[in-house]
Amino acid sequence: MDQIYRIRGVHARIPAAPHELKDRVTPVEKSIVLCHLGVPDIDADKWFLTIDGMVEKPSVLTFEQLKQFPFSEVESFHQCAGSPLNPDYPTQRICNVVWGGALLKDILARSKVQPAARFLWSSGADEGVLAETVCPTYMKDLPIDRIGEDVLVAYEMNGKPLLPEHGYPARLVVPGYYGTNSVKWLRRLELCSGRASGPFTTKWYNDAVYAEDGLPTGETQPVWAVAPQSIIVWPGPDAKIKAGDKQEIWGWAWADEGVDQVVLSTDGGSWFTAALEERTQRGWQRFSIDWVAPRPGKFSIVSRARSGRGNVQPLEGRRNAVFSVDIEAI
Numbered sequence: 001m002d003q004i005y006r007i008r009g010v011h012a013r014i015p016a017a018p019h020e021l022k023d024r025v026t027p028v029e030k031s032i033v034l035c036h037l038g039v040p041d042i043d044a045d046k047w048f049l050t051i052d053g054m055v056e057k058p059s060v061l062t063f064e065q066l067k068q069f070p071f072s073e074v075e076s077f078h079q080c081a082g083s084p085l086n087p088d089y090p091t092q093r094i095c096n097v098v099w100g101g102a103l104l105k106d107i108l109a110r111s112k113v114q115p116a117a118r119f120l121w122s123s124g125a126d127e128g129v130l131a132e133t134v135c136p137t138y139m140k141d142l143p144i145d146r147i148g149e150d151v152l153v154a155y156e157m158n159g160k161p162l163l164p165e166h167g168y169p170a171r172l173v174v175p176g177y178y179g180t181n182s183v184k185w186l187r188r189l190e191l192c193s194g195r196a197s198g199p200f201t202t203k204w205y206n207d208a209v210y211a212e213d214g215l216p217t218g219e220t221q222p223v224w225a226v227a228p229q230s231i232i233v234w235p236g237p238d239a240k241i242k243a244g245d246k247q248e249i250w251g252w253a254w255a256d257e258g259v260d261q262v263v264l265s266t267d268g269g270s271w272f273t274a275a276l277e278e279r280t281q282r283g284w285q286r287f288s289i290d291w292v293a294p295r296p297g298k299f300s301i302v303s304r305a306r307s308g309r310g311n312v313q314p315l316e317g318r319r320n321a322v323f324s325v326d327i328e329a330i
Helices: 104-111
Strands: 005-008 011-013 033-035 038-040 048-053 059-062 071-079 094-103 119-124 128-130 133-135 139-143 152-157 171-173 186-192 206-210 216-222 229-234 246-254 259-265 285-292 297-307 323-329
Touching: 048 104, 059 104, 071 152, 071 246, 094 104, 094 246, 104 152, 104 186, 229 259, 229 297, 229 323, 246 259, 246 297, 259 285
Parallel strands: 048 186
Antiparallel strands: 005 038, 011 033, 048 059, 071 094, 094 152, 119 139, 119 186, 128 133, 152 171, 206 216, 229 246, 246 285, 259 297, 297 323
């Protein structure tokens, strides 16, 4: 039977702007929505998840069986990788939420994954056409060694059941990976020896690899782990502050492996190190610095994060390029 849809085709909701993201945990209504092929209308009582491929015991789980696994929660930033048709444009589409559901490792343990399996393919219930390309299903993959301790088959978001546009009744959640990898309306998990062959892994969501001199090598890599990025929450765009008064500049920074430094500039040349909190689970990290505008006039404040592995936000030309906000001191 054909899948019934609430919405067909690309469906997106612009999330809260950076200066609106004042809460550590982002309300659901301010969180990212990006559905490439539409929003399926799924009855949880009829939902099922097939687990097959390179496993000793293929299985099918109902929603009630899924909920019988031990419940786990993880706080994690959740970032959209941006449009697959314009991959280098920095969107700053970010939120920080608490996912709840069953650990993927517990689910797969019952099926006994074969030692030769190297990748997990995940498929959703959605299908359709994107940019004139027929997509039989929305399929992604991830290396099997990423399953770890925190990948979920989630059915809650911020303590409540998922909304249809967020993948109801159940979705994959891969903390620290771009949201494109967290397949919504999850229907199948397949263990395989190689990577998935669908358009969302071959045609789209592959980044250029850059050498140390910043030039592309000609190779590509999957859009998996989130690169270091940051946003400034306060001051907001076009804010007016009083010259000579101390102001707290603050915002959020994040990366798959965590962030160990954030620097800011207010003059286009000098960089100052901000105070940075430790990371909680996979959540974003707050940074702040006290600053006094030395004179009346306009300023552009720039934030730049460095990950725990030493990767630094580029100044331009990449999806994680530095963030800036223009303000005026009066």
